[in-house]
Amino acid sequence: MKKLALLLFSLCLGFAASAQEVGIIMGTARDYMRTGDVESTLIRLKNLGITKLEGAGSRNMPREEYKALLDKYGFDVVCGGTSFEQLQSEEAIEKIIENLKFFEAEYAVCYWIPHNGDDFTFEDIKKGVEVFNKAGKQFAEAGISFLYHAHGYEFRVYPGPGTMYDYMLEHLDPRYCNIEMDVFWMRNPGQNPAELMRKYPGRFPITHLKDRMIGSVDNLNGRQDPQRNVVLGEGDVNIAEVMKAARETGVKYHFIEDESSRTGVQLPMHLAFLRGLDLDRQALDYSVERFHKALVDADSVTLSYLTAEELTYGHSSGAIENKSIFKEALLSGKSDFSRIDFSKPDIHIKGDVAWVRGNMDADLVGNNGSTSNVKLKILYVWVKEKESGYWKLLARQAVR
Known part of the structure; x- marks a missing residue:
């Protein structure tokens, strides 16, 4: 009976996601990992219907042992992270590529452009574009797609049309660099994530799904109290519209990310909300x-x-x-x-x-x-x- 229930759950989740796969960034499983037992954590995630992961490696075991467990339980690593500093070294990029290929990942992701405190400047965004285009070409030649994960500080004005975010999208070569859209961090500076997807269709192959507590104060600093991560559908991001826009504009993967202290409790609730969306019809x-x-x-x-x-x-x-x-x-x-x-x-x-x-x-x-x-x-x-x-x-x- 338990196997039947799991099968029905997986089928329902697959219908909701359809061409878009739903998984998690591994940090969201941290509550389940507190015992340090990687295998039991993977079993628990599999029982929730999750098979797609962001994160190419485990801090708790050698990568060969970790990969064997992923294969045993049918998990796919879709992407792994890199730092901005690593992207400025061809040798460092080669090591990242080797690790991503070991895990059979499709994407590399950079999560931050370094800057001075809250002072993110036009020079910083231009530097980011230059580094991402160059590094992205090296990844592309190795068969890996490269993405930048924006945090919202990119929406500042500059001496040009729109915002620095618009400048970035216009100057990043889509052959070499696209965007992993974290919908929480797009909402945090006052933007509409669904409208951004429709403004730049095809530029967001992956999202991070998380919702922001209603009443949160917008800011351009890429910061927010992590306890304002609420269950998908209960915040001010409008996740239902995000999922609809994602279906319209070619998003391939969604990774649930929950940075609150309630992640273990909220993860099944996130999945239940997504399972209830009739995305194809919308x-x-x-x-x-x-x-x-x-x-x-x-x-x-x-x-x-x-x-x-x-x-x-x-x-x-x-x-x-x-x-x-x-x-x-x-x-x-x-x-x-x-x-x-x-x-x-x-x-x-x-x-x-x-x-x-x-x-x-x-x-x-x-x-x-x-x-x-x-x-x-x-x-x-x-x-x-x-x-x-x-x-x-x-x-x-x-x-x-």
């Missing part, structure tokens, strides 16, 4: 909404992003277009929507395929500028890409 619903907005706005970038290369787009007249003809007709004005209302869509999801039915009430603009109303019944077929987790429109058919 992400698909949002993708349909964005698709219709892109039709009205003639937004070529979004239309490309939301449609599969094999798109077959059927009109109520019987005409069928492929992706290039569909986009050309819309962008040239041959097909010009000024308003679309798609009411009460009926969404069904089966694995990586979904179909959406609904009634469309739309206004079309003719060549002479006149507007005509059309009412259509629409069937959409969407597919979820395995590589990115994005929902993309594969087929559409309209009838009057």
